[in-house]
Amino acid sequence: MLTILFDGIAYGMLLFVLACGLAVTLGLMNFVNLAHGSFAMAGGYITLILVNRNGIPFFAALPIAFVATAAIGALFQRTLYVHVYAKPHLDQVLFTIGLVFMSVAAVDYVMGSQQQYIQLPSMLQGQINLLGLNVGKYRLLIIGICALLTIALQFILAGTRFGSRLRASVDDPRVASGLGIHVKGVFAVTFAVGSGLAGLGGALGAEILGLDPTFPLKFMIYFLIVVTVGGTSSITGPFLASLLLGIGDVAGKYYVPKFGAFVIYTIMIVVLIWRPQGLFARSTAR
């Protein structure tokens, strides 16, 4: 029972790191980015290449994956995404589905279609006994890293000047730019960091979620659930939603394997009917 909770939390934390970038871009620019998973996959494969082929230590590869994915994100944002922000949702959906298809086929071409695993250092394998509970070392590491990241994100959002600019831009872009905040610049930085976080999540999650070219399609729905259920107006909403989803999914697969993913989708639909703005959304004027 506790093990399930533990695994669920690890899974949920991972989902949060993967999806929080999406939550911010969606909330900030009202931009539906279905290709978010592609950045996560990029991070996963970058780590895979670094660790398995070039022998770079796992812990050194993680920051590289973050920076590299953030750079890719920034590049895409500057060259492609900029043109699509002002377009209707339908165009955004089509555009990002197009990107997903391209990334899936491109990765398939370069890396092959089989599922791949990152070689973990031996110190991360196996289990340790923690307060009478056998937990996987790797999952413990994920929880640790993700918790640190969450705290850091919360601090940046709540305590720094950039954070207050970002929050202002999310709440009302027009007024924010009227006050002299460079909303587009804020967004560009956020998009890059969000993509980087997705890449980091993809690198960390390759072991648990699996890494193959269809990754963006398989987990797209999960990211979107986190974002829509959690709401896009804060970072705590998506965080709680990720934990709920993670625990719900692991527990659902353990207790009622017959229904599988059925539980998650049904809960999502019910939540969205009940509160279309998300479970933890503030009631804003918009």
Add this chain to the structure above:
Amino acid sequence: MAQPLTEGISRYLAHRASWHPLEIAFWALALASVFFLPNKHLILTEIAILALFALSLDLILGYSGIISLGHAAFFGFGGYVAGLLAKHNIVAEPVLALLVSGLAALILGFVTSFLVLRGSDLTRLMVTLGVSLVLREIANQMDWLTGGADGLQGITMSPILGMFAFDIAGHVAYVYCLIVLFLLFLLARRIVNSPFGLSLLSLKGNPLRASAVGISVNGRLVAIYTVSAGYAGLAGALLTQTTQFCSLDVFSFERSADVLLALTIGGIGYLYGGIVGSVLFKLMQDYLANLTPQYWQFWIGLVLVILVLVGRERMASWSAPLRTLLARIGPRAGRPVEATRPSPAEGP
């Protein structure tokens, strides 16, 4: 004042509904394909089915502005119903089974239509996607009925109307699909050119104002969503009947994405977009799949990205000179004179 107004409106509606020579030419071309492209009937059947599916999506996307990422839900549902009806010999005659399948999808559409009434575009995306995923999961788990991941096997189709048996080259299947497509197209054309269709367009433009002039927004949305679901179900049933097989693939996200893509290529909101788009999409897919069997998705994705970056409107405007030329050729075409159009000042 009321008399000329209503007269003007009915004249305007009649004008909207009149047949353009180009439309007649289009269907003549479709008919010609039956006789002149006999060795292409297999892919033409696929095109006709995708076209019907895209037509159903056009009804909700083009005429009421609902973006759906899970339209495959109804397609798959119709497909499975048709498969089960044929497999267990409940309704053996294909045309009747087709109608029953469409009706089943129609009912499912009515039930789920209430889910898409609320929320923003994003919520609708998620709910429609969620519905298709839930159905896929149900079909996967109920393997005693649906065959689970193996798909529904052992379907044998009876001859259509007891006379025309499906042949291996797919001639009968193509004619059958084309007739169904044409009849349903006529119905869709009738629907969108009716006052009901106009009211849909108005609420797509501005739901708040539409409800202010007395249009029941939710009622209209439920109605068109239900009809559209029925259309999608019929398309799915056609697929099962012509391939004599039905698998979980019918519910997949890719199917919903493909139909959205086909519709967008052809253009949204004039009914022919789905059909034209399906032809282009299938030909492109066929060509690319021959070229690079494994990676054709990349090029499809590239087409999508370019399509959006260039802009759908701009692409439409490229063909504008051509369309105005055609409009001049047409006898009753051209824009209606201003007087026949009901203007707000003439209101009672």
